[in-house]
Amino acid sequence: MSDKDLEVIVATDCGSTTTKAILIEKKGDTYRQTFRGEAPTTVEAPFEDVTKGVLNSITEVEELSGRRLLDGEKIITPNEGNTGADIYVSTSSAGGGLQMMVAGAVKAMTGESAQRCALGAGAIVMDVLASNDGRADHEKIERIRQLRPDMMLLSGGTDGGTITHIVELAQFLKAADPKPRLGASYKLPVIFAGNNKAQQQIKDILGDRTALIITENIRPSLERENLMPARHKIHDIFLEHVMQQAPGYPRLMKMVGAPIMPTPAAVGMMTEKFAKAKNFNVLAVDIGGATTDVFSVFSGVFNRTVSANLGMSYSISNVMAETGLANILRWLPFDVDEQDLRNRLKNKMIRPTTIPQTIEDLQIEHAVAREALRLAFDQHKSLAVGLKGVQQERSISDAFEQTASGQSLINLMRLDYVIGSGGILAHSPRRTQSMLMMIDAYQLEGVTRMAVDSIFMMPHLGVLAQISEKAALDVFYNDCLVRMGTCLAPRGLAKEGQLIMEWEVKVPGEKNLSGELRFGDIIHLPLEAASAKLTAKPVKGFDMGAGSGSRVEADIEGGVAGLVLDGRGRPFELPKARAKRMDVLNKWYKAMEMYPG
Amino acid sequence: MAHAYTPGLKVIPCTLLKKKRVLPIPGKVLVDLGREVEASDIVAQTELPGKVYPVNVANRLSVAPDEIKNFMVKGEGDTVTKGEIIAENKPFVKWFKTAIESPVAGTIESISTITGQVMLREPPKILPLPAYIKGKVVEVHEGFGVTVETEGTFIQGIFGVGGETSGEIEVAVKTPAEDLAPEAVKDIHRGKILIGGRHAGLSTIKKAVATGVKALVVGGIHDRDLRELMGYDIGVAVTGTEKLGITLIITEGFGSIPMAEYTFKLLASRNGEKASVSGATQIRAGVMRPEIIVPGYPRNVTECKKEQGRGWIEPGDPVRMIREPYFGVIGTVKALPPELTVIGSESHARVLEVELAAGEVIMVPRANIEMLEK
Numbered sequence A: 001m002s003d004k005d006l007e008v009i010v011a012t013d014c015g016s017t018t019t020k021a022i023l024i025e026k027k028g029d030t031y032r033q034t035f036r037g038e039a040p041t042t043v044e045a046p047f048e049d050v051t052k053g054v055l056n057s058i059t060e061v062e063e064l065s066g067r068r069l070l071d072g073e074k075i076i077t078p079n080e081g082n083t084g085a086d087i088y089v090s091t092s093s094a095g096g097g098l099q100m101m102v103a104g105a106v107k108a109m110t111g112e113s114a115q116r117c118a119l120g121a122g123a124i125v126m127d128v129l130a131s132n133d134g135r136a137d138h139e140k141i142e143r144i145r146q147l148r149p150d151m152m153l154l155s156g157g158t159d160g161g162t163i164t165h166i167v168e169l170a171q172f173l174k175a176a177d178p179k180p181r182l183g184a185s186y187k188l189p190v191i192f193a194g195n196n197k198a199q200q201q202i203k204d205i206l207g208d209r210t211a212l213i214i215t216e217n218i219r220p221s222l223e224r225e226n227l228m229p230a231r232h233k234i235h236d237i238f239l240e241h242v243m244q245q246a247p248g249y250p251r252l253m254k255m256v257g258a259p260i261m262p263t264p265a266a267v268g269m270m271t272e273k274f275a276k277a278k279n280f281n282v283l284a285v286d287i288g289g290a291t292t293d294v295f296s297v298f299s300g301v302f303n304r305t306v307s308a309n310l311g312m313s314y315s316i317s318n319v320m321a322e323t324g325l326a327n328i329l330r331w332l333p334f335d336v337d338e339q340d341l342r343n344r345l346k347n348k349m350i351r352p353t354t355i356p357q358t359i360e361d362l363q364i365e366h367a368v369a370r371e372a373l374r375l376a377f378d379q380h381k382s383l384a385v386g387l388k389g390v391q392q393e394r395s396i397s398d399a400f401e402q403t404a405s406g407q408s409l410i411n412l413m414r415l416d417y418v419i420g421s422g423g424i425l426a427h428s429p430r431r432t433q434s435m436l437m438m439i440d441a442y443q444l445e446g447v448t449r450m451a452v453d454s455i456f457m458m459p460h461l462g463v464l465a466q467i468s469e470k471a472a473l474d475v476f477y478n479d480c481l482v483r484m485g486t487c488l489a490p491r492g493l494a495k496e497g498q499l500i501m502e503w504e505v506k507v508p509g510e511k512n513l514s515g516e517l518r519f520g521d522i523i524h525l526p527l528e529a530a531s532a533k534l535t536a537k538p539v540k541g542f543d544m545g546a547g548s549g550s551r552v553e554a555d556i557e558g559g560v561a562g563l564v565l566d567g568r569g570r571p572f573e574l575p576k577a578r579a580k581r582m583d584v585l586n587k588w589y590k591a592m593e594m595y596p597g
Numbered sequence B: 001m002a003h004a005y006t007p008g009l010k011v012i013p014c015t016l017l018k019k020k021r022v023l024p025i026p027g028k029v030l031v032d033l034g035r036e037v038e039a040s041d042i043v044a045q046t047e048l049p050g051k052v053y054p055v056n057v058a059n060r061l062s063v064a065p066d067e068i069k070n071f072m073v074k075g076e077g078d079t080v081t082k083g084e085i086i087a088e089n090k091p092f093v094k095w096f097k098t099a100i101e102s103p104v105a106g107t108i109e110s111i112s113t114i115t116g117q118v119m120l121r122e123p124p125k126i127l128p129l130p131a132y133i134k135g136k137v138v139e140v141h142e143g144f145g146v147t148v149e150t151e152g153t154f155i156q157g158i159f160g161v162g163g164e165t166s167g168e169i170e171v172a173v174k175t176p177a178e179d180l181a182p183e184a185v186k187d188i189h190r191g192k193i194l195i196g197g198r199h200a201g202l203s204t205i206k207k208a209v210a211t212g213v214k215a216l217v218v219g220g221i222h223d224r225d226l227r228e229l230m231g232y233d234i235g236v237a238v239t240g241t242e243k244l245g246i247t248l249i250i251t252e253g254f255g256s257i258p259m260a261e262y263t264f265k266l267l268a269s270r271n272g273e274k275a276s277v278s279g280a281t282q283i284r285a286g287v288m289r290p291e292i293i294v295p296g297y298p299r300n301v302t303e304c305k306k307e308q309g310r311g312w313i314e315p316g317d318p319v320r321m322i323r324e325p326y327f328g329v330i331g332t333v334k335a336l337p338p339e340l341t342v343i344g345s346e347s348h349a350r351v352l353e354v355e356l357a358a359g360e361v362i363m364v365p366r367a368n369i370e371m372l373e374k
Helices: A050-065 A107-120 A137-146 A164-176 A196-206 A228-245 A249-255 A263-278 A316-323 A325-329 A338-350 A359-383 A396-405 A431-442 A458-464 A469-480 A578-591 B057-061 B065-071 B202-211 B223-230 B261-269
Strands: A008-014 A018-027 A030-040 A087-092 A098-104 A123-130 A151-154 A189-192 A211-214 A224-226 A282-287 A292-298 A301-307 A391-393 A417-421 A446-453 A481-489 A499-506 A513-518 A522-525 A532-538 A552-556 A562-566 B011-022 B042-048 B052-056 B085-088 B099-101 B106-111 B117-121 B125-130 B135-141 B145-156 B159-161 B164-171 B192-195 B215-221 B247-254 B274-278 B291-295 B318-321 B330-335 B340-342 B348-356 B361-365 B369-371
Touching (some): A008 A458, A018 A469, A030 A050, A030 A469, A050 A249, A087 A263, A107 A151, A107 A359, A151 A164, A151 A228, A164 B052, A196 A211, A211 A228, A263 A292, A263 A301, A263 A458, A316 A325, A316 A359, A325 A338, A325 A359, A338 A359, A338 B247, A359 A431, A431 A481, A431 A562, A481 A532, A513 A562, B011 B042, B011 B135, B011 B261, B042 B145, B057 B099, B145 B261, B192 B261, B318 B348
Parallel strands (some): A008 A087, A098 A123, A098 A151, A417 A446, B215 B247
Antiparallel strands (some): A224 A391, A446 A481, A499 A513, A522 A562, A532 A552, B042 B125, B052 B117, B085 B099, B106 B117, B135 B145, B159 B247, B164 B274, B318 B330, B318 B369, B330 B348, B340 B348, B348 B361
16 A cells, blocks of 8 residues: 555554554644554453454544544444544554464574574564473473463574484474464464475474474574564464464454554564664663563664563562562662562552552552563563674674673663653653663663653554555654653762762753762753753763763753753662662652652 | 443352363363263363373484384384383493383384484373363363353452362351451361451461362452462462462452452352352453352342343442552442543543442542442
8 A cells, every 4th residue: 555545544552451542644744643542452251352442442542533433343444534544453462462482403593593583573482492401301392292382483403404403303392292372273383494404304293293384494504594584474373373363353353454463573663663764772662561572773683572471460470579579679768568569469460450549559560660671671681692683694603602601782881762662661640750760770871862652652653664664654753752851871880979970961042051960869850852962071980981981972862851860870779778778769759750749 | 321341250149151161182072962960070081192201212322313223122102111121232242232211101102213212102191071060061062072051150259279179168257357267267168168258368278278178268368378378479360270279269359358248148148059169360361260150049049140241330330449549448430530530640540430438439540440249
């Protein structure tokens, strides 16, 4: 469909908690998002049909916009006057998303490539099997039997290389005879993307037991990764097999005008497009009810990870289990009884759609969010390593170096832009809350611009980019990104109150801002300008990106929160003593004007 | 009239219930269409393939994979006992002989001349599938199971642990606001579905396990006690397979919360009757809540309710607040203002006005209430 024919677009994202609909309309030459609606996702009884939530959210858009979009349970197409839309598109992460198990011959080589391939396709990777993963063979077989993935990606070996390991994995797979998660009566889809010389043996072993799909090797040689053919197959199977089994999805698939994308795949697509357009190193996070996705583009290399059980509702209790109560409590400037906190978090888990009504409850959720973001980021750093992404070259020595040192591609000092999305970041009553949550969780360094996807539009725009890149980018710049401002955080440690940096910000057409930053302080200043020039002069022992004590000049941007000068030092640690900790938390939250009172 | 979608747990005196009982893998259906079954009757069964143990014969005998068939003592499909020799070499010097024993009893499933691995499979395990509820078989799913139908009381809890069980209902407290003390759990409660009121502590739950109580149903428990009981923190609410020696269901939530009076009275009205109970909870796609099913009509009910709840809320409906600062409080919906309202956390949310028993009217986000049965 050409942009000319595309004037009114309806897009939905079916999340695990909420289904969000947006209306996009062409105004002159530019696409703008005009109205939005949301409704609870209806996978739960009494409906058990995802389309009910979709229709409810679109009904809200209808009511707000005055445009009639629905004829009963059908979307009216094309648009005519004040009725209908030209296209309806949707993403989905409801139903637990796409759950995969991957296997490779060597864990740090094809195993890791397979993991990156599945993650980039928007999947949750339940387990990575490899010949050298440290488990006994019978344990591997038992693991395959226990897990019920939506599909499996089997890789291993370079083209023309040895076939023993991959044949062995296939034999284990056959012996385990795994069943798909949804629907016991269809065969588990298995994608084979390994040594091309092993294709016939794999067919002989798995051909009758599984729905086998053979595609190009994800690692044709040690120096090259080729993830796209297997990723395309994953998307095909997601639509053909997995979605058909989920409640209401066959109906949803008939409603859409373009293939439904897994939500993370769509968000990843938008992140990449933004990074490429601006030539930025970007970190984007989507913290949802069940999972937290982290996307990064560093030096043009895209990486995505998903932390399957780190989220703010369904998985909130798992955040507590993984980080421990003490790590949550450390962010709270008041005392909470441990039993009370435990019960509160469990009650959120069992009633995932409830929202905080009091400031205290909100602060507890913000404390959990910091930990969920931090843990998910740690996982991301450990996978976004060494390789150069989708099409990359690396030598054998690089591969060995990677396993030995695990050098992450993520370099906070070189990070230009952070985008936060997901309810807790996007719906924060005050933007400074989202900003400090991310600064705390990621411990940003140097100069970092920050934004939120205010109404979590990146999934809608990612799927729309399949149809019209212009429409997607127009809306992304104009309506999706809410600039929060810039964080300035010198790296280094000193004594409290010691001068650590002098700074000056020149804003075109406005009075210059300048001042000093002392260790242990946070300075928050309003700065709305879209662009400004920073000059920062850190003292010796402190680094803003140009080395210890070196002056830095940088373009920065203002936004709804403004400029945050974080003088808490890096690496940042909270005081251990309770009273002191509460004092500094109160001081910082007050400086950021995070909470009323 | 204004209304809003709201999830609520089902608490129905009498309704038509259908339970699809299917095996995880194909097997054999053991009952015919139209048959009346008891909860414990086996309606289908299958054989779960035994565990697989690979043995790398080529490595162990130091031979090439394509040579291993020459050294196998047993062939594909042969049965073996644990310790029985499955392969051996034939050296000139007897001292250098290597024999490979089977690590398990089972059969030789495959011999690979590519990898040199031999797969041994343990004998299959029988997996019986009970009817779970007393009722009539109304549908047969060939090779997988049946659908059993019954009319009866249906109560959903909010969270549970432990699997399916059945037993007689025994109400052990006088009011829904009463805690279930350890002393209240007695030997006569062995095999029963014990109904408490507001709360059960760890000592009460442990006593119930020790006594042999089949299931315990209370308003709330503390998460700390659950952790003690399980030995770990439940991260995500996917339960039902725990082996605790008891099925535990909470009807209201974590903490000390009186059981909803309507639920309590309904359970009390079925005191002494046989119920089927499951603690399985899954708060994700295909949401599953724990349940109590009592086949047959309660004494004062003569007709089964056909409607399954309307799924939305209107002024006049009784509701319960399910989040702080009013967690557990019950009231009546007074109004459903359509506009977004700023709540205490400074968020903009859709709210409703709720009138409490004392006449006070409070504002609550619509997301933070649950509909109660009238």
